[in-house]
Structure formats: C-alpha cells, structure tokens
Amino acid sequence: MPTALITGATSGIGAAFARRLAADAYSLVLVARDELRLARAADQLKLRYGVAVEVLPADLATEQGLERVESRLRDGVDLLVNNAGFGHPGHFPDVPVADEVRMLKVHCEAVLRLTLAALPGMRERDRGAVINVSSVAGFFTRGTYSASKAWVINFSESAASDVGNPRIRIMALCPGFVRTEFHQRALMDTSGIPGFMWLKADNVVRAAMRDLALGRRVSIPDFRYKAVVAIGRLIPRGLQSRVSGRIGR
Template sequence: MPIALITGATAGIGAEFARRAAADGFSLVLVARDAERLASTAEALRRRYGVTAETLPADLATEEGIAAVEERLGRGVDLLVNNAGFGLRAGFLDAPVADELRMLRVHCEAVLRLTRAALPYMVGKGRGAVINVSSVAAFFPRGTYSASKAWVVSFSEAAAAEVAGSGVRVMALCPGFVRTEFHQRAGMNVSAIPSFLWLNAERVVDEAMRDLALGRWVSVPTLRYKAIVAVGRFLPRRLISRVSVRLGRR
C-alpha cells in the first residue's frame, strides 16, 4: 500500500489532502504540532476509510521537528505534501524578526530538507510525487510571506526539472483565498475579500491532484486565479508591489 506523508495535516488544505489520500487508498503519516488534534484526525480517518494512519507530532519551525520528519521520509513514502505554513498580520517593518525567521524556516528550509529527504527513495523506485503548497501570493510581492512562497515555486520547478524522466513528479500548488483556519490564526481581518475569490479546500485539492496527474510543475486552481496570475505577469513589478502593500494595509 502506498504511503502519503502530509505536513500541517490537521486543518484546511492539509486535512483535505489527508482525506483525499485516505480515500485513494494511501496509508498515512500525518504531521502537525498539536499532538492531541493530530491523534483525533488520524483516528477519524482510520474509522472512515479503514487505512493505517501514523502520527508524527513535530514543529517544523525547530531543528528537532524537521529532523524527525526527515528521518521518517528516509524510510520511504510515495507522496509528500509540504503543506505546513502560517501568515503574519504585521508588515515587514512591524513584525518581530524572530517571527520572520520562523516563517522562512517553515516555508523554505523545511520544504527544501523534506523534499530532499523524500526524493532519493522515490527516484530509486521510479515513482512518487512531492506537492509543495505555495500561494498565489508568490506572484504578487508583499513581505516575507510572498517572498517565501515565490521561493517555493522556483524551488519546486527546479526540483521537477531535475527529476524529469525518472517517474517522479514535483509540483508547486498555488491557491488563492481558501476557507480554512489560516487567516483566523494569523489574526487577519478578511471581511473585505469578495466572496467570489474564496475557494474551498476540497476543490483546491481536487485540482491539485488533477494537475499532478497531468505532469504540471505549477498548479493554480480555478480559472479566476489563473486569470489573476496571468494579468499580474504582464504588469510592472513595481506597480504590483505598491498595490499589494496598500491592499495589505487595508
């Protein structure tokens, strides 16, 4: 039975990836910081889908947490979803530097190291996939969050190119606004976001898995966000940055 390891697996997109993997017959390795919530999520998936669900409590903002997940990946998985992440309410000049560095460790260092830990087994078997969850924010510069997510896209494309032809796929997933706990945890007021921009996690994961099967290196779910990204690529970077900062302040 194939094995899927998913970080940030107890809520939002990560929880939906776990549900989808279980429904598709994967055994699960679920990673998150909250051990109690992790155990509850695993038990619910075992009961509903009859799959094996291993739990691995780990904080990917720490060396110990990353190392623990690296060790598990070294024993082999068939699908890795690097989903763990968070946002900061404050702008770059207002947020504590320690929080900015924690974000870089979770969004960049952990993604790099866990992808690196997973790929040798996959390449050796000639199959497997890595999905690195980025964001539409990667294409619209604003602060460390956007910068870190842009790095995820660039890194994933480079890794995809390196393993091309091996039977292994690497893809960056770039959703827009998704109805999850993400913004609430960050203390962000999103009441002004138009309803048509909101997606649900199930649709995001469905489109991600379709794009992965098609061999795409970058997945932007829904036509509306594909159009937004396409328009953004034609506008001057300085203009995009100014607009992004102003919208963020509001």
C-alpha cells in the same frame, strides 16, 4: 498500498489532502505540532476510510522537529505534501526578526530538507511525487510571506527539472484565498475579500491531484486565480507592489 506524508495535516488544505488521499486508499503519515489534534484526526480518518494512519508530532521550525520528519521520510513514502505554513499578523519591517526567521524555516528550509529526504527512496523505486503548497501570493510582492512562497514555486520547478525523471513529479500548488484557519490565526481582516474569490479546500486538492497526474509543475486552482496571475504578469512591478499592498491583507 501507497503511503503519503502530509505536513500541517490537521486543518485546511492539509486536512483536505488527508481526506482525499485516504479515500484513494493511501496509508497516511500526519505531521503537525498539536499531538492531541493529530490523534483526533487520525481516529476520524481510520473510522471513515479504513486506512492506516501514523501520527508524527513535530514543529518544523525546530531542528528536532525537522530531523524527526526527515528520518521518517528516509524510510520511504510515495507522496510528500509540504503544506505546513502560516502568516504574520504584522507587516514588514515591524514583525520581530525571530518570527520572520521562523517563517523562512517552515516555508523554505523545511520544504527543501523534506524534499531532499524523500527523493532518494523515490529515485530508488523510480516513482513518487512531491506537492509543495505555495500560494498565488508567490507571484506578487507582499512581504516575507510572498517572498517565501515565490521561493517554493521556483524551487519546485527547478527541482522537477533537475530530477529529470517523469515518474518522479514535483509540483508547486498555488491557491488563492481558501476557507481555512490560516487568516484567523494570522489575525487578518478578510471582510473586504469578495465572496466569489474564496475557494474550498477540497476543490483545491482535487485540482492539485488532477494537475499532478497531468505532470504540471505549477498548479493554480480555479480559472479566477489563473486570470489574476496572468494579469499580474502584465502589470509593472512597482504598480503591482502598490496594489498588492492595498489588498494583500
């Protein structure tokens, strides 16, 4: 039975990955900060799908938390989903530097280190996959969040190329607006976002797993956001920045 480790596994896209992979008969390792919520999620998945579920409480913004997850990954997993992430309630440069650094640690350092921890076992077994959850925001300019997600896209494509093994796949997943707790936690006003632009987390995961199977290095779920990214690439960066500044939050 294959094993998948998912960070940020108790809500939103992470929880959707847990449901999908449990349905596909993966054993799960769930990583999140809230130990009680992790235990509830594990119990529900075991009851519904009959799979083995391990919980690993860890704060990926801390050295101790990162080391705990790195250690578990070195024991071997077949799929790593780097999903943990968050947004700021403020705008650069008004966000405290400690909060900015915390974001970079979770979005960038954790993705780098956990991928590196998982790869030796995958290379030894000559198979495996890593899905790094980025965002459509990574194709645009909008503060530290967009910058960190752009790094995830670039890193994923570069790492997939450098590994050079088609049996070990590394992919950046770049969804748009998804119905999760993300925006509420970041105190973002989403009232101005049209209803048709929202995606369901389960649909995002379905698209991600399809694109991973196809060997794609970047997955943009849904034709609407594929069009957004394509159009954005044609817009001058200065204009793009002004537009994203108006609608980004």
